[in-house]
Each structure stands twice: as structure tokens, then as C-alpha cells.
Amino acid sequence: MKFTDLGLNESLLKAIQEQGYSIPTPIQQQAIPQIIKGKDVLATAQTGTGKTAGFTLPLLQKLSQTEPKMQKKQIRVLVLTPTRELALQVAQSMQTYGKHMSYRSTVIFGGVGINPQLATIRKGIDIVIATPGRLLDIVSKEGIDFSNLETLILDEADRMLDMGFINDIKKLLHLMPKKKQTLLFSATFSKEIKKLASALLVNPVVIEVARENSATKQVNQVVHYVDKDRKRELLSQLIKTQKWEQVLVFVRTKHGANRLTKQLEEYGGIKAVAIHGNKSQGSRTKALKSFKEKEVQVLVATDIAARGIDIDKLPYVVNYELPNVPEDYVHRIGRTGRAGAEGKAISLVCIDEHPLLFEIEKFMKMKIPKVDIEAFRPDPTIKPEKIQKQRGSKVKSTHKKSKHKKQQSSQTKEQTKKPKNDTIAKAIGSRLQEKLDRLEKKQKSQNKRKK
Numbered sequence: 238m239k240f241t242d243l244g245l246n247e248s249l250l251k252a253i254q255e256q257g258y259s260i261p262t263p264i265q266q267q268a269i270p271q272i273i274k275g276k277d278v279l280a281t282a283q284t285g286t287g288k289t290a291g292f293t294l295p296l297l298q299k300l301s302q303t304e305p306k307m308q309k310k311q312i313r314v315l316v317l318t319p320t321r322e323l324a325l326q327v328a329q330s331m332q333t334y335g336k337h338m339s340y341r342s343t344v345i346f347g348g349v350g351i352n353p354q355l356a357t358i359r360k361g362i363d364i365v366i367a368t369p370g371r372l373l374d375i376v377s378k379e380g381i382d383f384s385n386l387e388t389l390i391l392d393e394a395d396r397m398l399d400m401g402f403i404n405d406i407k408k409l410l411h412l413m414p415k416k417k418q419t420l421l422f423s424a425t426f427s428k429e430i431k432k433l434a435s436a437l438l439v440n441p442v443v444i445e446v447a448r449e450n451s452a453t454k455q456v457n458q459v460v461h462y463v464d465k466d467r468k469r470e471l472l473s474q475l476i477k478t479q480k481w482e483q484v485l486v487f488v489r490t491k492h493g494a495n496r497l498t499k500q501l502e503e504y505g506g507i508k509a510v511a512i513h514g515n516k517s518q519g520s521r522t523k524a525l526k527s528f529k530e531k532e533v534q535v536l537v538a539t540d541i542a543a544r545g546i547d548i549d550k551l552p553y554v555v556n557y558e559l560p561n562v563p564e565d566y567v568h569r570i571g572r573t574g575r576a577g578a579e580g581k582a583i584s585l586v587c588i589d590e591h592p593l594l595f596e597i598e599k600f601m602k603m604k605i606p607k608v609d610i611e612a613f614r615p616d617p618t619i620k621p622e623k624i625q626k627q628r629g630s631k632v633k634s635t636h637k638k639s640k641h642k643k644q645q646s647s648q649t650k651e652q653t654k655k656p657k658n659d660t661i662a663k664a665i666g667s668r669l670q671e672k673l674d675r676l677e678k679k680q681k682s683q684n685k686r687k688k
């Protein structure tokens with residue numbers, strides 16, 4: 238089956254051809270005809286399957302087939318997404334495939350000024366792509382007319398539920414007409430998703446693209462064993478000697494992302510930029526744009542920040558540090574090898590990460606090929622250290638801290654009477670004593686006033 242068999246107009250087919258595509262992915266083959274027919278759809282599909290184009294193409298087709306009910310443009314299509322990055326990805330897809338068509342669209346999310354977004358909606362709009370929270374803010378400020386809404390799309394609905402958006406979604410639903418087409422896309426068919434689908438969808442067409450525990454076959458995976466303190470040097474050498482022009486590098490922490498970016502530029506002379514949760518929306522958007530346009534070679538990202546990032550034909554993904562959760566490895570390398578294109582995923586693994594690699598291979602039911610680089614062979618005398626887990630560690634660390642505080646409070650009482658020789662203990666004790674002296678003076682002063 239080809240795109241020409243799916244009932245798309247010439248403008249859309251021209252845009253698809255300009256992107257170098259001719260054969261739709263399985264999710265596109267199944268979803269596009271049903272959405273054009275006006276059917277409600279419940280679909281499960283993973284990232285990298287062509288899911289976004291699977292609904293943007295038929296929505297644009299439907300807009301071209303019918304005229305708006307009102308002379309002034311009112312919202313005909315609403316796409317709700319859990320994150321800003323995903324909203325921008327959907328908006329980019331609309332722009333890419335609808336560039337030869339006449340319509341107005343806008344993307345709405347938090348972290349930026351609300352007034353320009355309000356002004357755009359006032360002018361009249363066909364398509365709104367939004368995060369639920371910011372859209373509710375606009376509704377409460379100004380009110381939005383959804384009376385002519387034709388299609389509602391919930392993209393990555395499972396993540397919206399996980400992030401607690403269900404109440405926001407319910408509030409928005411009350412503002413919409415009951416008679417409309419609803420499309421629900423999710424990575425899983427969980428009980429919560431089935432419950433939501435039964436409440437929203439009418440006789441839906443169910444589309445399920447089989448989930449793979451292993452990574453896509455289009456991704457060539459490889460592991461290089463290397464000492465932790467030589468990873469940056471090896472990464473720089475690989476980028477330079479193999480002439481990698483565009484590389485997405487994953488690290489575990491925000492601090493690690495900033496540090497690696499700085500090191501690549503200072504010591505390797507490689508243009509790099511970091512993206513993580515502490516960056517403002519403006520800087521994240523700017524970083525992603527410069528990477529997509531190949532103004533910088535390397536984008537260093539944390540797992541959370543990378544969600545929703547979609548880069549066509551990204552050739553290389555590097556696991557500078559392995560994730561603690563095997564599923565995250567699959568999501569990481571799924572950024573390359575998309576929509577039929579080939580990609581390569583390289584993991585730089587130190588001795589501390591051998592248990593993580595074992596769990597990843599066990600989850601994927603395969604052995605990842607190991608390639609030895611002679612100049613970077615690990616030092617056999619180095620012993621492994623335990624890696625602090627990022628996920629699920631908050632409860633444990635809080636418990637330890639609270640226990641430590643109890644011990645510290647009992648110790649400080651003794652320190653006020655008999656300070657220990659330890660410098661830190663002395664400092665804590667003296668500061669505490671000063672506070673007690675001030676309180677005592679204050680109390681005496683108050684007692685005198687009472688008399």
C-alpha cells in the first residue's frame with residue numbers, strides 16, 4: 238500500500254513526497270482511512286511508528302473537504318498533548334504536511350506569555366494544539382468557543398492520565414459539543430485508558446500496533462566498554478573520526494548534561510547544547526531548533542526532557558550513561574531508526590554499569606554486540622561502584638535523612654554542653670548555642686516588660 242491509496246489530496250501527497258516518503262507505516266495504513274471516514278478511533282502505538290502523521294494527515298484532509306460552519310474561523314480541531322515538546326512536535330507535523338494548504342493553526346502551552354496566545358485565538362483559528370493546563374488558563378481568562386469543534390484528539394492519553402490531567406480534560410469536555418469525532422492514542426491499553434475510551438468514544442475502531450519489547454530492527458546497536466573517566470574522550474573521538482554530524486546523547490542527570498556539554502566544547506571543540514528540566518521553555522526550544530538545523534552537532538539530554546522530541550532521520554543515539562530502567566533504553570534508542578530509516582545506537586558502558594546492561598539485555602531478550610576499542614580498553618584493576626538510582630530513590634533517601642536528623646538532634650544537645658573535637662560539630666554547636674542565648678535574652682526582656 239502507498240500513500241496514494243489512502244484518499245489524500247494532491248497538496249498532502251506533494252508534501253509527503255517532499256519528505257521522501259511513499260509507503261505509510263502500519264499505524265498510518267490503518268488509522269488514516271478510518272479518521273477520514275469520521276470514525277472514532279482508539280489506537281495504541283509506540284513512539285517512532287509514524288503515529289503523529291497517522292492523525293495529522295487525515296485531519297488536514299478532512300479540513301480540506303469541508304467548509305467551516307461560520308464565516309469567522311472557529312476551532313474545528315483540538316489536539317491535547319501531555320507536554321510542550323509533544324505539542325510542538327504535533328504542530329511541526331501539521332506545518333510540514335499542510336504547507337500547501339490554506340488553514341490557521343496555533344500551539345498553546347505554559348512557560349511562555351499567555352497574551353500572544355490569546356491574541357491568536359481571537360483572530361480565528363482552525364486547529365489548536367495544546368497542553369490541558371494552559372488551555373484551561375485561557376478558557377478561565379477569556380472563554381473559548383468550542384461549539385463548532387469537529388474533532389478532538391488525545392495524544393499519549395496514558396501519559397496525560399499519569400500526569401494527573403484527567404480533571405482538566407473533564408472540564409474541557411464540558412465545553413465541547415457531544416457530537417464530534419474523538420481520537421484517542423495511547424502507548425498501552427490499561428484499565429484506565431479503557432475506562433476513558435468507553436466514556437469518550439462511540440463505536441470506536443480499535444487499532445493496535447504490536448508493542449515490541451526489543452528495539453526496532455532498524456537500529457544497529459553496539460556496546461563499547463570504557464572506564465568512566467574516559468567516556469568523554471571516547472565520545473569525542475567517535476564523533477570526530479566517524480564524522481557524526483548529528484548525535485543525541487543521553488545522560489542520567491541535569492548536572493551531568495551541563496557538565497558534558499561544557500567538556501565537549503572546551504576539550505573536544507565540538508558544538509553541543511544541553512536540554513533538561515531546569516532549562517526554560519525558550520532555551521529548550523532554541524536548543525532543539527539549533528540541533529534540528531545542524532547548527533550544533535550534539536544534543537545532550539535527560540530522559541524526561543527528551544520525551545516528545547521528534548527528529549526525522551536522526552542517525553545516532555549515544556547512551557553516555559545507561560538508564561536505570563530497561564524500558565528507558567528502548568525509548569532512548571527509538572529516537573533513531575524511525576519510519577523505515579536506519580539508525581545506530583552506541584552505549585558507552587563502564588564497570589559500574591554492567592548490572593544495568595545485563596537487565597537491559599534480559600528485558601530485550603538479546604545480546605547487544607560488544608566492540609572492543611583497543612586504545613580505550615578498561616583498566617582491569619578498577620572495582621565497580623554502586624550506581625545511585627534516580628527513580629524510586631526519594632522515599633529511601635528521605636528515610637535516611639530523617640533518621641540522620643534524629644541522630645543529629647540528640648547529638649546537638651550534647652554538643653551544647655560538651656562540644657566534640659570535630660570542626661563541623663563545633664560549628665553546629667556554637668551556632669545553636671548563640672540561638673539559645675538570643676532566645677534567653679529575648680525571654681528575659683519580655684518578662685521585665687510584664688513586671
